[in-house]
Amino acid sequence: MNHIVSHEWLAERLHNEDIRVIDCRFYLNDPTRGFNEYIEAHIPGALYFDLEKDLSAPAGEHGGRHPLPPVEELAEKLSAAGIDETVTIVAYDDQDGAMASRCWWLLRYLGHERVYVLDGGYTKWKEAGHPVTAEVAAVKPRSFQPRLQPSLLATVDDVRRALYERSAIIIDSREWKRYAGIEEPIDRIAGHIPGACHMFWKDCVTDEGYWKSPQEQAERFSGIKKDTPIIVYCGSGVTACPNVLALKEAGYTNVRLYVGSWSDWVSYPDNPIATGEK
Secondary structure, eight states: OOSEEOHHHHHHHTTOTTEEEEEOOOOTTOTTHHHHHHHHOBSTTOEEOOTTTTSSOOOOSSSOSSOOOOHHHHHHHHHHTTOOTTOEEEEEOSSTTHHHHHHHHHHHHTTOOOEEEETTHHHHHHHTTOOOBSOOOOOOOOOOOOOOOGGGEEOHHHHHHHHHHTOSEEEEOSOHHHHHTSOOSSSSSOOBOTTOEEOOGGGGBOTTSOBOOHHHHHHHTTTSOTTSOEEEEOSSSSTHHHHHHHHHHTTOOOEEEESSHHHHHTTSTTSOOBOSOO
């Protein structure tokens, strides 16, 4: 696996000063719970990054429910967390990798390649008998310098172009009922982007909560050629990130995240909407 590390790998390197662990636990229906759980106990040395306060900007008219955070603000937070280009980052959560993958993608977008997701997340780490602590680590600040990678990002205009020119495969990562327009518990309109295929993000992991192997991920996407342009979306640009990571694990080379995702798409009245199986 190229973007995922095991508990054993991290445990052996936990006290390396060039390893920084990021706790990304977050619950959409209870925004303070993840931080409270971090304060109660976390992997030693881990620092907490909040999905909505650190890994997103406040929602506006457009841009979806979790827009990109201002680059300079995030760079300052990463610098304060002791992260520069020499530091290896391991992100974890307790949500099957959804929040950690958002952190992984953001760091990649900012040009940081030494970033990984912890296989199995916090609960599996604890169940394996690895250490946890309530102590919040003190770190020396470093200087994080962003080097944006726009090829990883898709805008609403990119999605419109892909839709009308059929120049990219569009993947919807939400659960089936939301894709089909049967129900929509969060966003104001139900359905999906016309022509998008459905690939539920939780199929990235096994029933035990571990990431599937690169070979298993490749089987999930077997109908798509490895160099095909792909745009991945979900409700707000968070749970699409596991599919982006899985595609990279499977060897796909041209994968972009539509950060605004469905919540951005439906903020434009003229954007077309489909329901049902296709």
